Amino acid sequence: MRVSFATAIEKAIEHAMAEDERIIIFGEDVHLLRNNLYARFGPERIIPAPISESAFLGAAVGVAMAGLKPIVEIMLVDFIAVAFDALLNQASKVKAFSGGKWNVPVVIRCSCGGGYGDAGQHEQCLWGLISSVPGISVVVPSNPPDAAGLMLSALNAEDPVVYLEHKLLSEYWLDYLGAGGRKNVAFDIPESGASGEIEIPPKNVAIGKASFLREGSDITFISIGVSVHRCLEASKALEREDASSCVLDLRTATPLDKESILEASRTGRVVVVDEDYLSFGLSGEIAAVLSESGYRGAFTRVGNTGVIPYARHLEDRALPSVDSIYEAAKKILGT
Amino acid sequence: MRVSFATAIEKAIEHAMAEDERIIIFGEDVHLLRNNLYARFGPERIIPAPISESAFLGAAVGVAMAGLKPIVEIMLVDFIAVAFDALLNQASKVKAFSGGKWNVPVVIRCSCGGGYGDAGQHEQCLWGLISSVPGISVVVPSNPPDAAGLMLSALNAEDPVVYLEHKLLSEYWLDYLGAGGRKNVAFDIPESGASGEIEIPPKNVAIGKASFLREGSDITFISIGVSVHRCLEASKALEREDASSCVLDLRTATPLDKESILEASRTGRVVVVDEDYLSFGLSGEIAAVLSESGYRGAFTRVGNTGVIPYARHLEDRALPSVDSIYEAAKKILGT
Amino acid sequence: MILLVGGRLGLVFFLHMSLHMAQRFCYLSSVKTISKGDHMQGERKEVQPEYLYRQMVRARRFEEALASLWRRGLISGELHLGTGEEAIAAGFAAHLEDGDAIALDHRSTPPLVCRGLPLEPIILELIGSEKGLCSGWGGHMHLFSRDFLAASSGIVGSSAPLALGFALANKHLRQGKVAVCFFGEGAMNQGMVLESLNLARVWKLPVIFVCKDNRWAITTRSKNVTAGCLTKRARAYDMPAWKVNGLRVDDVCKTAKRAIERAREGRGPSFVLARCSRIDGHFLGDPLFRIFEEPLEQVKTITPPLIRSAIAKPGAPSGARARALFCISKAIALAGADKLKNFKDPLFISKNLILEEKRLEIEREVFEEIEKAVRTSLEVAGLKR
Amino acid sequence: MILLVGGRLGLVFFLHMSLHMAQRFCYLSSVKTISKGDHMQGERKEVQPEYLYRQMVRARRFEEALASLWRRGLISGELHLGTGEEAIAAGFAAHLEDGDAIALDHRSTPPLVCRGLPLEPIILELIGSEKGLCSGWGGHMHLFSRDFLAASSGIVGSSAPLALGFALANKHLRQGKVAVCFFGEGAMNQGMVLESLNLARVWKLPVIFVCKDNRWAITTRSKNVTAGCLTKRARAYDMPAWKVNGLRVDDVCKTAKRAIERAREGRGPSFVLARCSRIDGHFLGDPLFRIFEEPLEQVKTITPPLIRSAIAKPGAPSGARARALFCISKAIALAGADKLKNFKDPLFISKNLILEEKRLEIEREVFEEIEKAVRTSLEVAGLKR
Numbered sequence A, B: 001m002r003v004s005f006a007t008a009i010e011k012a013i014e015h016a017m018a019e020d021e022r023i024i025i026f027g028e029d030v031h032l033l034r035n036n037l038y039a040r041f042g043p044e045r046i047i048p049a050p051i052s053e054s055a056f057l058g059a060a061v062g063v064a065m066a067g068l069k070p071i072v073e074i075m076l077v078d079f080i081a082v083a084f085d086a087l088l089n090q091a092s093k094v095k096a097f098s099g100g101k102w103n104v105p106v107v108i109r110c111s112c113g114g115g116y117g118d119a120g121q122h123e124q125c126l127w128g129l130i131s132s133v134p135g136i137s138v139v140v141p142s143n144p145p146d147a148a149g150l151m152l153s154a155l156n157a158e159d160p161v162v163y164l165e166h167k168l169l170s171e172y173w174l175d176y177l178g179a180g181g182r183k184n185v186a187f188d189i190p191e192s193g194a195s196g197e198i199e200i201p202p203k204n205v206a207i208g209k210a211s212f213l214r215e216g217s218d219i220t221f222i223s224i225g226v227s228v229h230r231c232l233e234a235s236k237a238l239e240r241e242d243a244s245s246c247v248l249d250l251r252t253a254t255p256l257d258k259e260s261i262l263e264a265s266r267t268g269r270v271v272v273v274d275e276d277y278l279s280f281g282l283s284g285e286i287a288a289v290l291s292e293s294g295y296r297g298a299f300t301r302v303g304n305t306g307v308i309p310y311a312r313h314l315e316d317r318a319l320p321s322v323d324s325i326y327e328a329a330k331k332i333l334g335t
Numbered sequence C, D: 001m002i003l004l005v006g007g008r009l010g011l012v013f014f015l016h017m018s019l020h021m022a023q024r025f026c027y028l029s030s031v032k033t034i035s036k037g038d039h040m041q042g043e044r045k046e047v048q049p050e051y052l053y054r055q056m057v058r059a060r061r062f063e064e065a066l067a068s069l070w071r072r073g074l075i076s077g078e079l080h081l082g083t084g085e086e087a088i089a090a091g092f093a094a095h096l097e098d099g100d101a102i103a104l105d106h107r108s109t110p111p112l113v114c115r116g117l118p119l120e121p122i123i124l125e126l127i128g129s130e131k132g133l134c135s136g137w138g139g140h141m142h143l144f145s146r147d148f149l150a151a152s153s154g155i156v157g158s159s160a161p162l163a164l165g166f167a168l169a170n171k172h173l174r175q176g177k178v179a180v181c182f183f184g185e186g187a188m189n190q191g192m193v194l195e196s197l198n199l200a201r202v203w204k205l206p207v208i209f210v211c212k213d214n215r216w217a218i219t220t221r222s223k224n225v226t227a228g229c230l231t232k233r234a235r236a237y238d239m240p241a242w243k244v245n246g247l248r249v250d251d252v253c254k255t256a257k258r259a260i261e262r263a264r265e266g267r268g269p270s271f272v273l274a275r276c277s278r279i280d281g282h283f284l285g286d287p288l289f290r291i292f293e294e295p296l297e298q299v300k301t302i303t304p305p306l307i308r309s310a311i312a313k314p315g316a317p318s319g320a321r322a323r324a325l326f327c328i329s330k331a332i333a334l335a336g337a338d339k340l341k342n343f344k345d346p347l348f349i350s351k352n353l354i355l356e357e358k359r360l361e362i363e364r365e366v367f368e369e370i371e372k373a374v375r376t377s378l379e380v381a382g383l384k385r
């Protein structure tokens, strides 16, 4: 079944909710954001919330501890800042603090990412920041089957999972926040990310398992989210110049699939491409994983070095693009 | 003048406040935590606050924008989670969002760190997490002159600085939270960190400048905060075995002193020792800085892999210790 | 049976839809007629009705100009218009002076316009020019003017702590100067706003909290997620709280004067709950709104999966499903109401405050002012008109 | 002149100090005399005074046992005792049953003891044993019992959202079961607590917010940083709020019953403000408290730099400095007051609720119970008594 990215997620949730009555959803505007689920599962299981993220994200921790399986929605991941205690000091700590005797099976679903000119308070990725909190898994699907499969896995997980839905892939988010129904604005939407084939019921995709999108021997791109599509584009350009690229889609930021990273690094030239902040994030962690394991090849990274600017042309320069990836690759290839 | 770590900070603030009337301090219990400053500068400039971190950290941003120079205190850095929006989406963004036309000269002072059995909601370091937000400097002094000098620099900075005061070095924090006046509890306090010589007025220490505590040619320890003292200890042990160590005290987590890091890495064996979370933090960023610059030597790291446990013996195992550093060094030295 | 339930649910949905489709034709009369005006330059200190009216028209015309730039694809991201809030913006801004600060939310342009910021830098900013107010870095949710001590933010509720900071600095550096803080009724459930009410009171800060109650937070009717009454909530922090009809600029102006003077005199914070409306939906292109504008197309894409879900098994009992569907259609139906009703338009309501002749002159002048600002900005940015 | 000012400030400080040094000798009469008791096993459902008294004594003795372990250096970190809150813990716990949840703050042991948790695992946890309730990972601020749906947290205010979650799950999975949430009056200024009041009301959750008002947040008198009255604050969220003397277990018990029954019946949340006391300071070894316990030593280290600062130039005008010094000494002076006064001790107050004979028997039994629990725990942990 060919579906959009957003539909894939919805199908996975719908399937899981039909199977498991303990799954409930709450967050702002979920009665309309999830109108189909609302119509099917009713107001007892899809519960709109006030703009009180710290209360309802904190509540999600308690709900999960007490036997339900909540999907709690923080509209844009940027807003998680107002509720960060629930993540940093509660959700991620209960299992350890209880000596492993109590766990928090909560799914925190947020949209993330930029590319539509909404500036740096609404376009952050933050998978690096969230990953820096031990005890939480962070998944970032880049296409419909992964979106569905990772949602199913998140709903089966025993511990907190932050599920990040990139706005460039998610048609309704991009329409709400970017297009607003206009036909005269354009976004660089990766085709193969925005729609694709899924099975019904969708197939699980394991958390912590990266996926090789392309095998190659000259250079390796390690990336996540929308940027993997940029890497694929760049690798096509490189192919024309006879450089063969390996592209690894991490799919999960935490836990990192170290094995696949090491396997991918065999080309001896690694470019990490990360739409999130460059410093103190995913690209650093990958560098450490590589260095620790004895990798001695070339390493470079492409990422966002600061606040995401508003103007589209400035934003384009700030976020990783096919061009900037290509440039970085050329440099590391020494050509 | 020989002073304790805490006194060094106080002297710096006292000096700066006497010079600059725009400096004010607010936070919970500051009337007693900073009783000497309170007695000198009065209730107009030292302002106790309710337990409303998001309101008063957010207010600090406005205060700084509107012409004062606030030192805002978040007792323990762990609590910054409840006010994280002020950091992530406000303080760090104003300069960029205003096109560089408005800046936020705020100093956010927090105690941090463990080693006294208070568990993972009160002993975190979080310099990695905070550093993952572009636009904020993060300083972590490891001895009295640096503590005083970095405070002065923070108070002169144009942009937000998070100033982290390690509880093992700060006698009053350790007494409040760890000893409580008891003589029968012991902490592994690094002598040369807890007290030292400062000048009056204290000398500035530039933000972003690391300090070589020890030169050596076989192995390099890069660290920050209390852990630098553990590294010094370990290096003494290694010296007895004829391995000469270089120890770099970063002093500032962001911006990183890349030059010094590269210089220090010349031994070809780098051990990053970080009391903060191991993953997605400082050690990763250093790995990336090294890898990007073409470092091809050995790399390993010692850090805290998860939630900090309560029991002292479990905590000792979780935090970097002279032993674990020594072990890591031996491994990388291949002896 | 399933079909029957499905049918019934569909019915509820369409009933709502058609009801409001009908109402739609009552439209086309109000705001758009205001377009000529009178030449009386309002005295700032005395706050003449002419001045207030002019400011409101300026704010409205400015929003409309932005809307048209947005429709041309020149403005990116979410654009939240402040249409329906002009009386509040004008009423408060009228009492502000040099050194006073304003902290704004995502509907920041009306207060900035009324506060007297030059218009071109704002327009340039919104069309992403590096010559803009914030060099193209901020955009509509992050407009900053250091000169006017004005700052906005897209995080709901964050204007409140910011205002406290401005007020505290004013207390130290500019005695008698205040800070005014704007946010929506939805923000009143955000912890930092509630904390700020308390902090403002205990620190006795010269800050005025202006809660613009348009009854909506995106697609949520705020009354469904808000317990109790908001003035009571504010009063519980031991500060005066006034309810005012935020559609009437004269009422707002009076209350604003009182609150601001109180703060200037060092008598601490206060709270104003000003009912207003949300004429253009949550943001431009609001999907709830689009159902009105292109009903067939929207209903075609929304309805089939909705009805399919509403009858799929297993799921909630049919009663619960009916309630859900009812709630969805009600939200859609209500969303457009503010646009449709003259009595919800502050400009329409204020018309009779001044003589028709003057009114028309003001409107004409403002029309020209905004036209010119847009023209100049587009020129500066190198875009055609 | 400077000397004069310094001298005057010093005087104020010492006045306060000596005033309360004097009061110190009124001590030594209250709590410590309770040590023998009566054998009446309280019926849970009817909540006999004997039962309540026993629970209070159990809680108190447990805290005292912890204090002594702490003094021996066996408990690490901050230890916040709940002495002074026993009536609240006992009064609420008395109405709880299987499936009810409790969310606790940093003073979590009295409610856990009253709720009936086995004592040894708690003691083992606090002395850092891997055989403890949380395998030594949690410690006193993070005690968790899945069986009792009980969880605590050291982040001020975080028990409120947690309780909402427990309550929501109970609404779905265990109809008629409730969640009780404990926090201090200082937490009432924390945004997430205020948000939770609203959310509980609009979701109509079976949750009871119990605000233990000991008037302190560490060294801050809460009234100085809290605007308005807390029951009004809660009522502003359209829920019933009761003020109760939290030192009287019978009063607490009555109110608890009412609030909990209300929640069980599905009639939504409520708020109870229970005044209590903070007998042992903020935490063990509280520096404010130590000034009483080792006055000379403490005053010697605190005073010289304080006086030096108070007269150093430049700085605030002398009036402001005097106010600052006054405030410091007042805080120190007031801190010990709760320990000094019988009428602030819930156990002392409850003595007359039951016959002396029974009381003594209860006390004796509890003494033995706690003694035994400590003994067993130390044995299990391989420590000597």
Ligand SMILES: Cc1ncc(C[n+]2csc(CCOP(=O)(O)OP(=O)(O)O)c2C)c(N)n1
Pocket: A028, A051, A053, A075, A079, A082, C106, C107, C154, C155, C156, C183, C184, C185, C186, C187, C188, C214, C215, C216, C217, C218, C282
């Ligand atoms: C902390 C946070 N949560 C959610 C959002 C998404 N959001 C943007 S505007 C809005 C509604 C705000 O409602 P209200 O305060 O009443 O203002 P209005 O839009 O009605 O003017 C929401 C939920 C946000 N920007 N920030």
Ligand SMILES: Cc1ncc(C[n+]2csc(CCOP(=O)(O)OP(=O)(O)O)c2C)c(N)n1
Pocket: B028, B051, B053, B075, B079, B082, D106, D107, D154, D155, D156, D183, D184, D185, D186, D187, D188, D214, D215, D216, D217, D218, D278, D282
């Ligand atoms: C968010 C947060 N801020 C600050 C603290 C430090 N702190 C611990 S207890 C406490 C005082 C709490 O006062 P109250 O709620 O009245 O409880 P009490 O200690 O009086 O029982 C503070 C400020 C914290 N733990 N969490």
Ligand SMILES: [Mg+2]
Pocket: C184, C185, C186, C212, C213, C214, C215, C216, C217, C222
């Ligand atoms: Mg609103």
Ligand SMILES: [Mg+2]
Pocket: D184, D185, D186, D212, D213, D214, D215, D216, D217, D222
């Ligand atoms: Mg208290």
